[in-house]
Amino acid sequence: MFVVGCQRSGSTLLGAMLGSGNRMIATPESQFVADLMPHDPRQIMELGRAIDAITAHPRFKLWNFSIGDQRPAGYGTFMDAVNWLVRTYGARSGRMDIDYWVEHQPGNVRHMRALAEACPDARFVHIVRDGRAVANSLLKVDWGPNSISSAAHFWSQRVAMGMALRDCLAPNRWARVRYEDLLAQPDEELRRICATLELPFDEAMIAARGYHVPPSTRKQHHLVGQALAPQRIDAWQQELSQRQVEIFEAHVGPLITYLGYQLSFGRSARLPSAAETARMIMVQLVQGYRNRLKLAINIGRARAERTAADNGSTAATAYPWRRGVLRRICQMASRLVVK
Incomplete structure (x- = not known):
């Protein structure tokens, strides 16, 4: 099933x-x-x-x-x-x-x-x-x-x-x-x-x-x-902004109603402006890059833990500089993303 x-x-x-x-x-x-x-x-x-x-x-x-x-x-x-x-x-x-x-x-x-x-x-x-x-x-x-x-x-x-x-x-x-x-x-x-x-x-x-x-x-x-x-x-x-809801409905409002849900803005929903679209593209790029770095950190951590286990040492000492650099880059990328 x-x-x-x-x-x-x-x-x-x-x-x-x-x-x-x-x-x-x-x-x-x-x-x-x-x-x-x-x-x-x-x-x-x-x-x-x-x-x-x-x-x-x-x-x-x-x-x-x-x-x-x-x-x-x-x-x-x-x-x-x-x-x-x-x-x-x-x-x-x-x-x-x-x-x-x-x-x-x-x-x-x-x-x-x-x-x-x-x-x-x-x-x-x-x-x-x-x-x-x-x-x-x-x-x-x-x-x-x-x-x-x-x-x-x-x-x-x-x-x-x-x-x-x-x-x-x-x-x-x-x-x-x-x-x-x-x-x-x-x-x-x-x-x-x-x-x-x-x-x-x-x-x-x-x-x-x-x-x-x-x-x-x-x-x-x-x-x-x-x-x-x-x-x-x-x-x-409560968690999405009114503008986010409006943009979402402007894109796919008919499909929402086909499934039996009620719209908040109806036909008055406005698509994102050029400035909003540019900002969302930037967020998508930066946040996507940040997420890939986080994935790399997690993979590196898992490999370090396996290596440490094989060597009888602790994972904390495995590749510390690499993990530290990636973590710092993630922090910098986070500051670039304006919600």
Whole structure:
């Protein structure tokens, strides 16, 4: 089962809910599936080699899970290897009887046709969220758009892809849910999703305890596993400026209304001026550069810690000058960005 949509729309929460069901499991996001899947999903390969390719993929490291020398025997498709990996992951977690794998990487919205062909029995859930709330969340992370205009285009592109999915699949393979409805009435929405997709509903889904957030994404997913907080739905109204809201609506207002949300400015919303556009481009460039430097620091820190562990020393002494220089550059870049 694939939960798709725009990032920061609640895919991890929905994955945790569905993964709480009987004989279901939600794993950490699996970007390596789309990255490594062969052009012909029916291609037969040696399963052990497929697992080697997966475990060598940088994104698999985020699973925080090692299979050691364990490998499947024989031949099969790439998805046969993935299924073996999921069952092995489940067994380590005490889940021996798995019928449904919940993959909640929202970026799969860009690979849905290939995934549908590779997994002819798979189900897809398209989760959508008010684009202004998504933008408010995206602007806070260090991997997404850095201006309100780029956030509007980022959101609209991915929502449009998810909406087009409906025409590619049989009715019992596709469902859509609004994040706000999921928070307000989880029991009703989960029952509807399961009924549409012909999947068994489990009361345990409502508690959303079916996913253990890995350390690498714990900061951005800190609310997963906690009590649902519908009061956070409208936080964007206090955290975005009125001008940011207006620009967002000027770019993608019709799409917001198509999904059932109300506009704040309506037809009076004004696009950004030339000066505002220039400023946003500068912010996008500087903040994007700063984010790449932060990523380099984090990678360097991880390598230093591994090197220190191998040498029996402490990570604090590994590459101190390099990390210090990068940190200083990040601080300087931060001062250039005027919010």
